[in-house]
Amino acid sequence: MSTSFQAQTDGSEKKDELIRHEGEADQADDHSSVGASVRDMAARIPEQLSAIGRDISRTIERAISAKDDYMLAVKVSQDAQIKLGQLVQAGVFGTRAEAAAFLIDEGIKTQGPLFERVEQKLGEIERLRAELRGMVGEKKE
Numbered sequence: 001m002s003t004s005f006q007a008q009t010d011g012s013e014k015k016d017e018l019i020r021h022e023g024e025a026d027q028a029d030d031h032s033s034v035g036a037s038v039r040d041m042a043a044r045i046p047e048q049l050s051a052i053g054r055d056i057s058r059t060i061e062r063a064i065s066a067k068d069d070y071m072l073a074v075k076v077s078q079d080a081q082i083k084l085g086q087l088v089q090a091g092v093f094g095t096r097a098e099a100a101a102f103l104i105d106e107g108i109k110t111q112g113p114l115f116e117r118v119e120q121k122l123g124e125i126e127r128l129r130a131e132l133r134g135m136v137g138e139k140k141e
Contacts, residue, residue, distance in 0.1 A: 060092065060102065076100070 084096040093099040
């Protein structure tokens with residue numbers, strides 16, 4: 001046996017969820033517009049979050065495609081391969097190679113002081129080589 005239920009209305013229902021008290025009739029329109037504005041903003045949040053995700057993805061793609069590409073074969077651990085695959089699966093990168101290139105660049109940036117020291121030592125090594133070449137050149141003459 002099926003029955004249909006119809007809510008009874010006595011005309012006291014309000015179009016807006018906001019509760020209004022006596023003496024607030026002048027503010028009724030203000031409350032209604034504020035409530036509508038809040039609902040409009042809340043409705044746009046998923047769209048805005050999606051747009052942020054697209055912007056981040058485009059930024060990463062531009063950063064990867066903007067630089068010179070050099071092929072480099074590297075061995076990685078199984079854990080590293082899994083992590084790279086997760087980045088691809090999540091849609092952050094298109095390939096594991098792109099993910100690896102990004103992480104290598106970020107690692108180099110993070111280790112800036114190390115590379116400054118290496119450059120310094122390479123300069124010293126080059127100076128010593130030049131000194132040795134000069135010494136050998138003097139003995140040949």
